[in-house]
Amino acid sequence: MTRATPLLAARGAGRRFGHRSALEPVELEIWDGEAVALVGPNGAGKSTLLALLAGALEASVGTVERRNDARVGWAPQRPAQYGRLSARENLELFARLEGERDPQGVTERLLYEFDLPGEPEPSANLSVGNRQRLNLAIAQLGKPQVLLLDEPTAALDPEQRARLWKRVADLRASGGAVMFATQNVDEVERVADRVAALREGRLVYAGSAGDYDRTQVETLSA
Amino acid sequence: MKRVLLLLRKDVLVLRRSPLLLGILIAYPIALAVLVGMVASYGSSKPRVAFVDEDNLPSTVVLGGHRFDVQRTIDKVSKNVTLVRLSPEEASRQLDDGRVVGVVTVPPGFVSTLRGMVHSPQLQLELSTGTISSRVEQQVQALVYSLNRQLQRAYIASNLRYVQLILNGGDGSFLGAPITVLGIQKAQRILRAMPQTQRTAVLLDFLHDARLALANTNDALSSTAHPIELVRAPARGRTWALSAEVQAYALGLTITFLALLLAAGSLAAERDENVVGRLARGLVGLGQLVWSKVALAAAVALALGLAISLAFGVVIQVGGVTGGEPWRRLPLLVVGLVLAGGSVGALGAFLGAIAREARSASLIAVLVVMPIVFLGLIPAEIVPPAGWISALLPFSHAVDFFRSALYDLSPWREVALQGLWLLVLGAVFGGLARVGARRLLA
Numbered sequence: 001m002t003r004a005t006p007l008l009a010a011r012g013a014g015r016r017f018g019h020r021s022a023l024e025p026v027e028l029e030i031w032d033g034e035a036v037a038l039v040g041p042n043g044a045g046k047s048t049l050l051a052l053l054a055g056a057l058e059a060s061v062g063t064v065e066r067r068n069d070a071r072v073g074w075a076p077q078r079p080a081q082y083g084r085l086s087a088r089e090n091l092e093l094f095a096r097l098e099g100e101r102d103p104q105g106v107t108e109r110l111l112y113e114f115d116l117p118g119e120p121e122p123s124a125n126l127s128v129g130n131r132q133r134l135n136l137a138i139a140q141l142g143k144p145q146v147l148l149l150d151e152p153t154a155a156l157d158p159e160q161r162a163r164l165w166k167r168v169a170d171l172r173a174s175g176g177a178v179m180f181a182t183q184n185v186d187e188v189e190r191v192a193d194r195v196a197a198l199r200e201g202r203l204v205y206a207g208s209a210g211d212y213d214r215t216q217v218e219t220l221s222a
Numbered sequence: 223m224k225r226v227l228l229l230l231r232k233d234v235l236v237l238r239r240s241p242l243l244l245g246i247l248i249a250y251p252i253a254l255a256v257l258v259g260m261v262a263s264y265g266s267s268k269p270r271v272a273f274v275d276e277d278n279l280p281s282t283v284v285l286g287g288h289r290f291d292v293q294r295t296i297d298k299v300s301k302n303v304t305l306v307r308l309s310p311e312e313a314s315r316q317l318d319d320g321r322v323v324g325v326v327t328v329p330p331g332f333v334s335t336l337r338g339m340v341h342s343p344q345l346q347l348e349l350s351t352g353t354i355s356s357r358v359e360q361q362v363q364a365l366v367y368s369l370n371r372q373l374q375r376a377y378i379a380s381n382l383r384y385v386q387l388i389l390n391g392g393d394g395s396f397l398g399a400p401i402t403v404l405g406i407q408k409a410q411r412i413l414r415a416m417p418q419t420q421r422t423a424v425l426l427d428f429l430h431d432a433r434l435a436l437a438n439t440n441d442a443l444s445s446t447a448h449p450i451e452l453v454r455a456p457a458r459g460r461t462w463a464l465s466a467e468v469q470a471y472a473l474g475l476t477i478t479f480l481a482l483l484l485a486a487g488s489l490a491a492e493r494d495e496n497v498v499g500r501l502a503r504g505l506v507g508l509g510q511l512v513w514s515k516v517a518l519a520a521a522v523a524l525a526l527g528l529a530i531s532l533a534f535g536v537v538i539q540v541g542g543v544t545g546g547e548p549w550r551r552l553p554l555l556v557v558g559l560v561l562a563g564g565s566v567g568a569l570g571a572f573l574g575a576i577a578r579e580a581r582s583a584s585l586i587a588v589l590v591v592m593p594i595v596f597l598g599l600i601p602a603e604i605v606p607p608a609g610w611i612s613a614l615l616p617f618s619h620a621v622d623f624f625r626s627a628l629y630d631l632s633p634w635r636e637v638a639l640q641g642l643w644l645l646v647l648g649a650v651f652g653g654l655a656r657v658g659a660r661r662l663l664a
Contacts, residue, residue, distance in 0.1 A: 017664055051499055054499070054503050055502070055503035055504055056498075056499030056500065056502055056503045056663070057499065057663055058660075058663070072503070074499075074500065074503065076496065076499065076500070078496050079496065080495070080496040080497045080499065080500040081495065081496075081497065082232065082236065082495055082497065083495060084235075084236045084239050084240070085232065085235065085236070089232075089235070093228060093232055094500075094505075096228055097225060097228060097501070097505040097506060098505065122239070138500070
């Protein structure tokens with residue numbers, strides 16, 4: 001169901017770190033049920049844009065708008081969790097911070113769904129794949145309507161990738177949306193409705209996935 | 223508030239999972255407090271003073287019938303200085319290069335002048351220039367005072383023997399020459415045996431008065447020697463190791479070190495864990511993040527401070543040490559511990575926000591804590607700028623709070639004043655940390 005305003009929108013939002021511009025002002029909208037792929041080379045500003053949209057960074061210029069404070073889940077590229085806490089303790093802590101009514105119940109469910117170890121092992125000792133799964137599981141807390149995923153499948157095995165995209169499909173089916181940064185063209189073609197391409201901090205392409213043409217993007221950014 | 227408590231609970235859990243780190247964090251400042259205490263007590267240790275004997279003092283000297291063992295007498299009266307026997311040349315050299323802080327010289331003819339008991343012999347004192355010379359002078363004066371007291375007893379005993387000779391008569395000596403004295407008693411007997419006239423009556427009356435007067439000579443001589451006598455009452459109060467001063471500094475130093483390091487390290491660690499962004503997107507504000515670290519510092523300061531105070535209290539109680547109030551002031555101390563921990567924690571959070579990275583934050587905290595503590599240890603009366611700077615840092619206010627809470631008969635005014643200082647400093651540093659915490663997002 002599409003409404004009059006986007007779930008999430010960057011209105012000329014940009015970010016500077018000191019004198020360095022990480023992201024030039026960007027206009028971008030995410031609508032109900034959409035899957036938007038964010039592509040571009042390393043250092044193009046994909047992670048900065050996702051962090052701005054997630055509210056993890058403040059925009060130096062412009063604003064980020066959310067429809068009726070739509071809830072946003074964010075999984076940064078580098079897992080954001082406490083290394084000395086176990087997977088269960090991390091999930092329970094963030095569940096409480098997200099205001100989940102049944103933090104323990106949600107924790108148990110996510111441990112099961114993401115196939116995470118329930119032992120009191122510090123998450124710093126988990127494998128890279130398990131840490132990324134925990135990172136993604138934390139992003140699910142708080143019943144988000146929009147998921148912002150920064151290269152979510154980079155450390156996942158094929159089975160876990162499939163599970164993730166199934167979860168994304170379910171979210172979209174229920175009216176939610178997803179924006180994900182990726183270097184994987186297959187994922188763009190299989191999952192995305194629209195593509196946003198960044199290069200050197202500038203949005204150089206925004207359009208449907210069907211029209212997405214790498215050659216065209218390269219021409220635009222030249 | 224609930225979110226701050228959730229983060230505080232997480233930090234305590236993380237701390238519990240690092241027993242080695244926690245042990246070092248607790249043991250290190252306590253060891254540091256002991257070392258600082260030892261260094262401070264060195265300030266009142268015995269200075270090294272050269273003793274130059276140009277009179278070739280004999281091993282014993284007899285004065286007024288008293289035999290003095292010279293070395294034993296010197297040892298007895300020189301409790302506050304370490305006297306080192308040196309030649310005049312060596313003493314002069316060591317005074318120049320600072321190995322002794324003063325030279326006491328016994329000039330030639332000292333003992334013979336002393337034996338004559340007519341003139342006062344002189345000791346010569348030469349001091350180095352420096353901050354402790356006045357203290358050394360006081361200690362050498364104390365040494366001469368002690369020596370004089372020993373000699374006064376001998377002089378008084380000697381003078382009293384002459385008085386006894388005048389009263390009772392008999393054989394004696396004066397300036398080495400033998401003498402025979404009739405004595406007042408015998409003179410009275412002779413006069414009474416004579417035919418009683420008005421003149422004998424006047425003489426008998428005079429002798430009676432003279433006897434009465436000389437009978438009080440002992441007390442009169444003693445009071446002349448010591449117009450004011452200092453009588454030391456039996457020792458009471460706590461030993462230095464258990465004094466409120468030591469306890470206040472031990473608490474202040476331990477808490478300052480621990481709270482500063484914990485708050486700085488744990489705030490910067492949030493960025494190391496990459497969770498600041500996750501928290502800042504509406505879950506926990508940067509202000510709440512800072513205050514959670516302040517709360518952590520206050521909680522740990524409270525736990526550790528209470529443990530130290532309980533240990534002091536138990537030792538005082540078990541040892542039956544007088545002058546202590548180990549338990550009655552604990553509630554007041556609790557307030558001070560929380561305020562001090564929070565205030566230092568806010569400063570630590572500020573350092574953590576500036577450093578942005580846990581290892582750098584810990585290093586900066588360790589580097590900063592030493593000047594903070596030493597500035598607080600320097601008496602403001604001696605170096606006023608140190609006092610001004612220290613007044614803008616929590617350590618000295620924490621120590622003053624603890625000292626007053628533990629020691630003062632009526633601590634309320636001082637405790638309120640220092641508590642307010644801690645509160646204001648905590649708010650200022652907390653505010654700065656909140657502003658600086660934006661750097662954690664970069």
